Amino acid sequence: MTNSETSIFIQKNSVAIRIWHWLTFLFVIALITTVLLESTVLNQRDNIPVVQKVLQSKGISVDNNQAQAVSHLYGEKMWDIHKIFGYFLSFLFLSRIIIELTQSKEEKIKYRFKSAVALLKKPGSDKKELKHYLIVKASYSFFYLLLMSMVVTGLLVAFGADLGITGPVRHSIKEVHGFIQYLIYAFVVFHLVGVILADIGKAKGIVSGMINGGK
Numbered sequence: 001m002t003n004s005e006t007s008i009f010i011q012k013n014s015v016a017i018r019i020w021h022w023l024t025f026l027f028v029i030a031l032i033t034t035v036l037l038e039s040t041v042l043n044q045r046d047n048i049p050v051v052q053k054v055l056q057s058k059g060i061s062v063d064n065n066q067a068q069a070v071s072h073l074y075g076e077k078m079w080d081i082h083k084i085f086g087y088f089l090s091f092l093f094l095s096r097i098i099i100e101l102t103q104s105k106e107e108k109i110k111y112r113f114k115s116a117v118a119l120l121k122k123p124g125s126d127k128k129e130l131k132h133y134l135i136v137k138a139s140y141s142f143f144y145l146l147l148m149s150m151v152v153t154g155l156l157v158a159f160g161a162d163l164g165i166t167g168p169v170r171h172s173i174k175e176v177h178g179f180i181q182y183l184i185y186a187f188v189v190f191h192l193v194g195v196i197l198a199d200i201g202k203a204k205g206i207v208s209g210m211i212n213g214g215k
């Protein structure tokens with residue numbers, strides 16, 4: 001438990017978890033990319049003068065409102081793509097629940113927590129490493145909570161109108177969705193720094209373990 005060969009961080013990852021992990025990585029990055037593109041190059045307000053300038057060169061003069069009717073179109077298209085990626089991520093969230101229910105006892109989140117707590121109570125165990133392990137596992141549970149909130153709020157915004165959710169309620173749900181994005185970004189940064197430091201340090205091979213399953 002104390003040296004790198006027997007680090008508690010070196011665990012087996014099932015094929016299902018590995019496929020799930022890299023697909024989730026892909027769709028989270030894709031969703032973040034759509035948000036970034038919408039708020040930069042496709043931003044409807046920033047593009048008002050662009051539309052006006054292009055039309056001006058053709059001898060057509062339009063006011064801000066008229067230009068915005070065109071400039072918002074590309075942003076809207078990007079949100080449509082965001083929604084499609086969002087449905088994929090919602091499906092991945094559902095898959096993660098199914099994986100949790102069907103994978104072996106040793107790989108279940110609850111079992112990993114329980115066995116680490118039991119080890120922590122054992123005399124002579126490496127308390128520092130076990131506490132670190134518990135924090136890392138807690139960060140994953142926190143991410144699953146964020147993912148669930150993103151999926152629920154995203155689907156409510158996408159299908160809310162059919163359920164009678166409109167106006168200020170829809171707006172508030174969208175604001176919550178928009179706020180949780182920052183917690184997702186914080187997790188991604190924390191996670192990337194964490195796995196890289198772990199791989200450089202005591203838990204060598206932890207990253208390749210998420211590719212080849214681990215020894």
Ligand code: HEM
Nearest residue numbers: 028031035079086087089150151154155157158174178181
């Ligand atoms: C990593 C995950 C995600 C991130 C970072 C993210 C981020 C965002 C952000 C920043 C907005 C704009 C909010 C605002 O205008 O206040 C948004 C809108 C939206 N998101 Fe997500 N989102 C994610 C996942 C999802 C998922 C899983 C769905 C489910 C379908 C979804 C559906 C939507 C919808 C429908 C909108 C409104 C688009 C519109 O204005 O037409 N998102 N998202």
Ligand code: HEM
Nearest residue numbers: 009011021024025028029136140143188191195206207210
């Ligand atoms: C959007 C980006 C990412 C997200 C949302 C994400 C999410 C997660 C989650 C939720 C887990 C826990 C899986 C479980 O329940 O056991 C995990 C584990 C892991 N991830 Fe990521 N991940 C991301 C990117 C990456 C990248 C780029 C790498 C490699 C450089 C990576 C390497 C790992 C490793 C090695 C583990 C296992 C760590 C351990 O056993 O404690 N992840 N990731």
